[in-house]
Amino acid sequence: MEWSIRLVASASIIVIFLILLFVMREAATLFVSASTTATESTSSSAPSGDLVPESYDPGAADAPSSSEPEVYNPDAEEPATAEPAGEPGAPGQFIYASKNPKYPEIYNPDTGLLPADIDDVESEAETPDTLARQNVLTKLAGDSWQPVGEVPKFGLAPLLIGTAKTTIIAILIGAPLGILAALYVAFFAKRRVREFVKPAIELLAGFPSVVIGFFCLVTVASFIQDLTGVQYRLNAVVGGIGLSLAVIPIVFSIAEDALSAVPKTLREASLALGSTEWQTAYRVMLPAAAPGVFAAVLLGIGRAFGETMIAIMATGNAPLSSLSPLEPARTVAATIGSEMGEVVWGSEHYGVLFFMGVILFVFSFSLNAVTELYVKKRLIKKFQGQ
Numbered sequence: 001m002e003w004s005i006r007l008v009a010s011a012s013i014i015v016i017f018l019i020l021l022f023v024m025r026e027a028a029t030l031f032v033s034a035s036t037t038a039t040e041s042t043s044s045s046a047p048s049g050d051l052v053p054e055s056y057d058p059g060a061a062d063a064p065s066s067s068e069p070e071v072y073n074p075d076a077e078e079p080a081t082a083e084p085a086g087e088p089g090a091p092g093q094f095i096y097a098s099k100n101p102k103y104p105e106i107y108n109p110d111t112g113l114l115p116a117d118i119d120d121v122e123s124e125a126e127t128p129d130t131l132a133r134q135n136v137l138t139k140l141a142g143d144s145w146q147p148v149g150e151v152p153k154f155g156l157a158p159l160l161i162g163t164a165k166t167t168i169i170a171i172l173i174g175a176p177l178g179i180l181a182a183l184y185v186a187f188f189a190k191r192r193v194r195e196f197v198k199p200a201i202e203l204l205a206g207f208p209s210v211v212i213g214f215f216c217l218v219t220v221a222s223f224i225q226d227l228t229g230v231q232y233r234l235n236a237v238v239g240g241i242g243l244s245l246a247v248i249p250i251v252f253s254i255a256e257d258a259l260s261a262v263p264k265t266l267r268e269a270s271l272a273l274g275s276t277e278w279q280t281a282y283r284v285m286l287p288a289a290a291p292g293v294f295a296a297v298l299l300g301i302g303r304a305f306g307e308t309m310i311a312i313m314a315t316g317n318a319p320l321s322s323l324s325p326l327e328p329a330r331t332v333a334a335t336i337g338s339e340m341g342e343v344v345w346g347s348e349h350y351g352v353l354f355f356m357g358v359i360l361f362v363f364s365f366s367l368n369a370v371t372e373l374y375v376k377k378r379l380i381k382k383f384q385g386q
Contacts, residue, residue, distance in 0.1 A: 020361060027358045030351025031136055140352070145319035145330070147339065147349045154352045158319040162236065162329030163305060166315055169240025169325060170247050170304040175297050177244070178251030179286075182293075185252075186259040187267070187281045198256065205249035213313030216242035221314070228326065232316060236329040239315030243307055247300040254299060258292020259285055295371040302367040306360055308337040332356050 142155025181201065185194050220241050221233040262285050270280040286293065311317075316328025317338065336353050343350045 023354055023357045023361060026354035027351060029346060030348060030355055140355070143321050145335070147352070152349065154349070156332075156356070158321045159330055159332045159335055159356070161321055161323065162315065162319065163331040163333075165236040165323070165325055165329050166239045166243055166311060166331055167301060167304045169237060170243035171297065171301055173241060174244035174247030174300055174304075175251055178248045178296065178300070179255050179293060181248070181252050182255035182259055183281050183286065186256055187277065187285065201249055201252050203249075204245070205253070207245075209246065209307065209309040210313070212242050212245050213310040216310065216314035230326045232326070232328050234314060234316035235327055236315060236325040239311055239329060239331075240325070242310040242314040243304040246307055246310060247304050250303050251296045251300045254296035255289070255293045258289040258296070261292070262288045298367045298371045302364045306333050306364055307331075308333045312338055332360060336360075 139154045140156050142153055143157045144153040144155045145158050146153040181197075185198055189197060216238050217234070221238045224230070224235075224238055224241075225233050266284055266288055267280055270284045271277075275284070311331040311334035315330060315334065317330050317334060318328035319330040319335070320327055336356055339349070340353055343353060
């Protein structure tokens with residue numbers, strides 16, 4: 001029995017590690033492809049030897065001139081005359097091609113002056129790979145998300161702002177309700193009520209997200225619009241309310257377990273000193289279970305941060321950088337869920353979506369690690385009197 005438990009646990013850890021490895025590998029294509037593109041563009045813009053064709057003979061009368069355009073209609077128009085030899089681009093004229101990609105090939109065609117230090121300004125920090133990474137990071141730091149277009153924009157700022165807005169609203173609504181419900185079930189509810197309420201709320205954790213999103217889309221959105229008179233039916237407030245419905249069961253379940261694990265002697269001592277039930281629950285039992293309650297809130301934040309379907313259906317799904325909670329928003333998870341199915345495999349857009357997946361994975365993993373390794377450890381020490 002023991003070896004089977006170890007086998008299942010080891011397999012689970014390996015699967016999680018392989019998933020993280022796959023996501024990070026796909027996200028790395030964003031920087032690898034950018035470096036390759038920069039290297040190719042740099043090599044293509046470099047001078048390729050003599051700019052004058054081998055077959056060109058300046059002394060021949062019938063020598064072709066690169067400045068002479070092709071005759072479009074020889075019956076109606078006379079061929080255009082060649083450019084004077086003194087103009088830029090005339091046959092045989094030297095065109096400066098800079099080795100530095102930050103400068104154009106012709107520095108000053110009017111005067112022909114070429115500064116001697118143009119080719120010397122390139123440093124080790126300005127290699128094609130470094131420039132490509134700087135370009136990618138500049139795109140990711142932008143304030144506009146428009147992945148489809150002639151000039152795609154991959155700014156993560158509106159997505160992070162939308163995620164922060166909906167997550168904060170969800171926690172501000174879900175955490176107090178979940179903690180208060182846990183206090184009621186743990187210390188005030190009768191046994192029969194406790195046996196009914198606790199499983200009912202915990203069953204809400206397994207409720208399909210699409211059903212909650214549909215409820216917010218049809219009912220909550222209309223109620224909020226009628227109540228506030230806002231222009232947009234779907235906004236961050238509606239999305240936050242929907243996410244709070246997914247957060248409440250997690251916060252309630254973990255907080256109730258933490259409150260029930262507090263030694264009953266603390267409650268009995270508080271009541272013996274003349275405190276009321278509410279004073280005992282609020283000032284004695286809740287502070288004693290604070291690490292567990294804090295862990296419940298952290299896990300609720302992770303749940304709201306990574307929720308996809310509710311965010312797609314209830315937030316308006318518009319990548320706006322506005323801080324107003326009454327305007328539409330778009331989360332990181334919703335962007336991945338709505339665009340991954342149509343993205344071109346191996347493209348820059350593909351790499352950006354996997355890069356956002358790495359952000360989600362690291363954020364959720366960090367919250368869970370803090371909860372398991374620090375908060376619960378403190379809770380156990382506190383109960384053991386250490």
